[in-house]
Every structure is written in structure tokens, then in C-alpha cells.
Amino acid sequence: QKEVEQDPGPLSVPEGAIVSLNCTYSNSAFQYFMWYRQYSRKGPELLMYTYSSGNKEDGRFTAQVDKSSKYISLFIRDSQPSDSATYLCAMSARDTGRRALTFGSGTRLQVQP
């Protein structure tokens, strides 16, 4: 079983919809949680970075972390066709010296105009 599980999709929604993307994880040492967006043939682009449990909002994007359930989410409000991409969750442990990310497999999102 993978340390981080993510539904691969594809997820297809109409423009303006609220999108919910999720990841579950098994390693209780994970403390840092990130969401990256990756367009085809490009490198991942950081969207959100959160530490421990709670919510963080940035424009149309909201990240939620529930450490008790080992579950993280990314919500996209008023989705746009330009949001069509693969969304990757990533996380890392707090142990010092380990600067490495563990990624989910990515969810492909298509926003239909």
C-alpha cells in the first residue's frame, strides 16, 4: 500500500463548479502538506503549503488538513477552464534532515467551458 493515496480521476466539471480534491495518507509523521498543479509537459507548480491541521485559503483555493483522519483536501471555487491540469498532493515528515516530498499519484481535472 502506498503511503499517500490519491484518486487519479479524471474528474470532469463544468465551469464555475466547486472542485474537491483529496488525499489520504498512512504515515503519521507527515507534518507538512502541499498541493501542486502540473500542466501537461510542465513541472509541478506549488499552489498551497500548510503545516499541521487546519485550513488555509488563497484566492479561489482552500486547503484543509485533518491529521486525526490522515486526510487532506483542496477546494477550488469558481473553477475555470485554465484550472484543467493534474493536481498532486505532497507531504513530508518533520524529522530533521529529511528534505524529501512524498507525492500522491495525481488527479487529472478537466473544467468544461
Added chain:
Amino acid sequence: KAGVTQTPRYLIKTRGQQVTLSCSPISGHRSVSWYQQTPGQGLQFLFEYFSETQRNKGNFPGRFSGRQFSNSRSEMNVSTLELGDSALYLCASSLAPRASGPTDTQYFGPGTRLTVL
């Protein structure tokens, strides 16, 4: 500020050959990490360099190696290429104010797409 740059962007090699990929981090960033991305395995951590020293290593065979120069630029090398090494190789840099510490924000380059025939 310029982002992470990787060269070359595309490479075609044959089995048994070796390859060297290059990464220039964002100016001022001291840590460089390498990842392999494939459709089957997703994004997997290869190794991380800080101050010219490998700090962390993922679960890859010894054919995969790297180094970092005094200006933080990094190279990775894959020897004796196998078909399964075909992948997008991504480099990420982070500020890393200290040699060890929690993960800070990692910024990715566009990647080098390696095809092994």
C-alpha cells in the same frame, strides 16, 4: 527572479548508455532535489543535495547518482540505461537556510524528458 532551469529538455538514448542531466536552482537557493516521474509510479524522490553534499537518498539503484557544485548547480547521472529509466526527471530547489530542517517550499523546473530505446 528566474526559476529553476533544466537542460536538456529532451533526450533520447539507447539501452546501456549513460546520461547526465543538469539543473540550475533559483538564485540563492541552496538545496536541490531530484525526482523521477513516470505514469506508473508517479513522482518519486531520487536524492537531495545541500552544500555539495548528498543529504538524502530515495530508493533507487546505484546507477543513479548526482552531484552539486559550489554555485548550487546540480547534475544527475544515470549509467547503464534501462528501458524503465524512461521518465520525466524533475529538479526542485529550495531556500534551505540550514543543512537540516523541515521541508521548506520546493520549486520545480520544467523537467528533462528522457526516452530510452
